[in-house]
Amino acid sequence: MVDRAGEGRRRVADAMAEAARQWLELLGADQQTVAVGNGPSGDAADDGERRRWFYTPTDHGGLTFHQQRPAQQQAAMRLVASGLSRAGYVTVATTIGLENVLDRTEGFTTRGDRERRRDPGLYYLRVFGDPRSGGTWGWRFGGHHVSLNNLVVDGELVSTTPCFLGADPAVSELLGGAVNRPLARVEDLARELVRSLGPQEQRRALLSPEAPADVVTGNRTTIADPPETSDRAVEYTARPQGIAGAALTAGQRDLLRSLLGTYFGRVPEAVSPMAAYDEAALDAVHFAWAGPTEPGAPHYYRVQGPRLLLEWDNTQRRANHAHSVWRDPASDFGLDVLLDHRRRHH
Structure with a gap:
């Protein structure tokens, strides 16, 4: 084969x-x-x-x-x-x-x-x-x-x-009334998804009525669970929070899949993991939101699944300063591949 x-x-x-x-x-x-x-x-x-x-x-x-x-x-x-x-x-x-x-x-x-x-x-x-x-x-x-x-x-x-892209300003004016929004779809697809949820599903997806000041995992080399004493509703945990893809409608799953594409589409198609996200894989992906859902308000979201963590935050400079990151909690920097390679060759 x-x-x-x-x-x-x-x-x-x-x-x-x-x-x-x-x-x-x-x-x-x-x-x-x-x-x-x-x-x-x-x-x-x-x-x-x-x-x-x-x-x-x-x-x-x-x-x-x-x-x-x-x-x-x-x-x-x-x-x-x-x-x-x-x-x-x-x-x-x-x-x-x-x-x-x-x-x-x-x-x-x-x-x-x-x-x-x-x-x-x-x-x-x-x-x-x-x-x-x-x-x-x-x-x-x-x-x-x-x-x-x-x-x-x-x-x-x-x-x-890690693969990080941000924008400050996230929105800036161009001639003729046009606007420059480099990460527009990274933001808009997630908002469309959370606003499409019914009241019960939205409660499951909402981590907090207020967004954190930045992406939660920051620039850590490795990602680990927070201390047991942590009471931050939006803190990262290995067990995904939010609503699972399995609980979404067909249209909402399409939005989630498109949202994944705004991160996986950053790299050449030949190395993008997008093709691996079939229906079964999408079931295990969780989506979570923090902050108001109306446009222009400070907000945060997280997409999490096996070997997947996506974070977005747009809170600073009156919600005109965006951060987005794609991470692999199990193997950022290829650490698991390197360790396996070292065991086999040394």
Whole structure:
């Protein structure tokens, strides 16, 4: 039997490796020192830098656009594009451009440790290991509201999470009355789903009348249950909260499936898990909401199932500052694959 999923993961991994090689070949020795980190491993100490991730405007680790010439920047974006669908790439590029919009919103202010507070040049790329080896390597691209994390093992792309995309502003005006909403469907499909529920089903889905200030799991490397003393209604637990897909109508299940697509569609179709979500798999997916359901109000939602966690939060800046993340609680950064690989080969 032909392993078409494996073929797709290898094809995308090959494209990534070629793009990474071309980028690295354009870099000088000093640049490569910053651009390359330790190869992925099952050892937390050696692999700690690769497992570090952010979505705030801080040092994400790696070579920034500012540290590269235009041809190098272009090669860097080619590597970024290799891990994204076209729609995913356009969304990432738009998010980077929003730094200019946010800069104007905040009055073109500065920050003590940098010349420019909101800076589209401060996006960081780092390769972990040697993409020319055909073995185990990975790469990370991140900056304000973007974090892409990819792992290749034995020539096959095995992990694309955590995958974070945000937007600030989430809504901004364009000429002629049009609006720029990079994550519009990520928000609107979830709201349409929660508002389609009957009173009893909506009570099951609602975690709290108030939304949390941010995605609940933040930028943790691994996700674990909260302390037993935690009384936060919206806190993450391994046991899913909310309403199960099995309790939804056919139309509501279509909305849930479309919502999954706004996360899984960020990566190339060949590596998207969307095809795995048949009727049985959708039964086990839970949807939960916090906050008011009317447009414009601060709100949060979570979609959770086996090896799946999606979080969305739009509460800051008067609900015009959105965060969204796709995670695999069992294997973010491909940790379970790395551990299995280490047991088999060492």
